[in-house]
Amino acid sequence: MFEPHRPLGREEICGPDAATRALSVTAVENDFVYKVYEYLAPVYDYTIGLGLHPGRLDAISRMRIRSGDRVLEVGVGTGVNLSLYPRDCAVTGVDLSSKMLEKARKRVIRKGLRNVRLAEMDAANLRFADHSFDLVYAPYVISVVPDPVAVTREMLRVCKPGGRIVILNHFRSDSRIGSWLERVISPFTLYLGFKSDLDLPAFLVQAELEPLSIEKVNIPRIWSLVTCAKS
C-alpha cells in the first residue's frame, strides 16, 4: 500500500530537460555587456549597486574567509566588495569593463588596500594557472555574462581542490507569475546589465555544481548565495 521512501533524484528536482534547456530567454555578447558597463560605471555605486549591498554583507560574513586565503573576485566592478575582505587575505579582482575597473583602482588607493590587485580580463577566459585560489567568488555576475556555464568552468579550474566557489545572484523565481514576469522583462533588463530570468536548477546541472548550501539574501530575499566546494 505504501511505497518505500525514495530520495528524489537530481532530474526530478531540476526537471527532465535541465541539462539542455536554455538558461534564459535572452542571449547577449561580451561587446554588448562591455558597452552597458562602460555606460553604467559613473552611476553604478549610487544606483543598481547600492540596493545590492545587504547581500554583499551577508555573503562576506557567511564565507568565513581565513587568514592567508587567496581570493578571486570575478566581475569586481567598481570594487564595492574590496574593503569588506579581511586585510590578511590576498584578493585578486578581474573585470571586463575598463571604466568599472578604473573606479575600483581609485577605491583601492583611497582606502589603502594593499592586499588587492586588479586586472582587466574576461571571466570566461581567466589568465590564471589551475588551482590558484582558495575561494572564487562571483557577486552579481553570473546573470550578466553571455555564458554562465563557461565562466563557472573557469572558476572551477582556477580554484584549488578543497576550495570554494561562491555565487551571489538573482535567479528566476519559483512562482509561476514571478517567473513569467522575469522572462518578459529579461530582454529589457539586459540594458541594466543583467538577465532577470536565469534558471538556477538548469544552471547547476549544466555547470556540474553540487551546492553545499543555497541561502536567500538581500531585501527582498530574491537573491541567492550559492556555496559549492571543489572536490
Ligand SMILES: C[S@@+](CC[C@H](N)C(=O)[O-])C[C@H]1O[C@@H](n2cnc3c(N)ncnc32)[C@H](O)[C@@H]1O
Ligand atoms: C552587476 S556588476 C557587479 C559588480 C560587483 N561584483 C558588485 O558586487 O557590485 C557586474 C560586473 O561584471 C562585469 N562583467 C561582465 N561580464 C564580464 C566578463 N565576461 N568577465 C569579467 N567581468 C564581467 C561587469 O563589467 C560588471 O562590472
